[in-house]
Amino acid sequence: MRDPGVPELSDRPDLPGMRVLPTADLGPDGLTALRALLDTAFDVYDDTSFDHALGGVHVLAGPVTAPVGHAAVVLRRVLHRGTALRCGYVESVAVCPSHRGRGLGGALMSVIGRLVRGGYEVGALGADERAASLYRRHGWCPWRGPLRALTPDGVVDTPKESGAVHVLDAGMRLDARHALTCDWRDGELW
Numbered sequence: 001m002r003d004p005g006v007p008e009l010s011d012r013p014d015l016p017g018m019r020v021l022p023t024a025d026l027g028p029d030g031l032t033a034l035r036a037l038l039d040t041a042f043d044v045y046d047d048t049s050f051d052h053a054l055g056g057v058h059v060l061a062g063p064v065t066a067p068v069g070h071a072a073v074v075l076r077r078v079l080h081r082g083t084a085l086r087c088g089y090v091e092s093v094a095v096c097p098s099h100r101g102r103g104l105g106g107a108l109m110s111v112i113g114r115l116v117r118g119g120y121e122v123g124a125l126g127a128d129e130r131a132a133s134l135y136r137r138h139g140w141c142p143w144r145g146p147l148r149a150l151t152p153d154g155v156v157d158t159p160k161e162s163g164a165v166h167v168l169d170a171g172m173r174l175d176a177r178h179a180l181t182c183d184w185r186d187g188e189l190w
C-alpha cells in the first residue's frame with residue numbers, strides 16, 4: 001500500500017512508494033532503520049560503508065523507519081583532465097532480500113539517474129559484480145580509463161577497482177585516455 005504522503009517517483013504502482021530525503025531528515029529512528037536494512041542486504045557492511053552513504057540525499061523505498069530499498073547520492077570531487085568535476089557518487093544501493101527481483105532496484109536507479117543527471121557533472125559508483133548488469137541497464141558504463149585517488153601522500157593509482165567503477169556522463173564527455181581521480185576518504189576509495 002502506498003504512503004499517501006509520498007510523491008510519485010515511479011510509474012510502478014505495484015512497488016513500495018519512494019521518497020528522496022537528505023540525511024538530516026531521516027532522524028535517529030530513520031538512521032537506525034536504514035543501517036538495519038543495509039546490514040541485512042549486504043554480506044559485509046561496516047561503519048565506514050555507512051559513513052560513505054551519509055551527508056547527501058537518500059532514495060528510500062517504503063516507510064522511513066522500515067525501508068525496503070535504498071540508494072544514496074553524495075557529492076564527491078573527481079579530477080578529470082585538470083578539472084574538479086562535481087560528482088554524484090552513488091552509495092549503498094540495496095533492496096531487502098524479500099523484495100528483490102521485482103524491479104525495485106531498477107526503480108531506485110531510475111530516480112538516482114535523474115538526481116545525478118540534473119545535479120552533477122558526472123556520476124560514479126563502485127559496482128559489485130552481481131549488480132553491474134542493473135547499473136548498465138540504467139545507462140552506467142564501466143570506466144575503461146586509468147583510475148587514481150588523491151591521498152594524504154599524493155596521487156596513487158587504484159587499479160584494483162578497474163572494471164568495478166561505473167560512470168554516468170551527465171554531459172562532460174569523459175575521455176578514457178585520461179585518468180579519473182577521486183578525492184580522499186577512509187575505507188574504499190572508489
Ligand SMILES: CC(C)(COP(=O)(O)OP(=O)(O)OC[C@H]1O[C@@H](n2cnc3c(N)ncnc32)[C@H](O)[C@@H]1OP(=O)(O)O)[C@@H](O)C(=O)NCCC(=O)NCCS
Nearest residue numbers: 041093094095100101102103104105106127128131133134
Ligand atoms: C542489487 C540489488 C539492489 C538489486 O535489487 P532488485 O530489486 O532485485 O533489482 P531489480 O529487481 O530491479 O533487478 C534485479 C534483477 O531482477 C530482474 N527483474 C527486474 N524486474 C523483475 C520482475 N518484475 N520480475 C522478475 N525479475 C525481475 C532483473 O532482470 C534483474 O536481473 P539481473 O540483474 O540479474 O539482470 C539487490 O540484489 C541487493 O540489494 N543486493 C545486495 C546489495 C548489493 O549488492 N548492492 C549493490 C552494491 S554495488
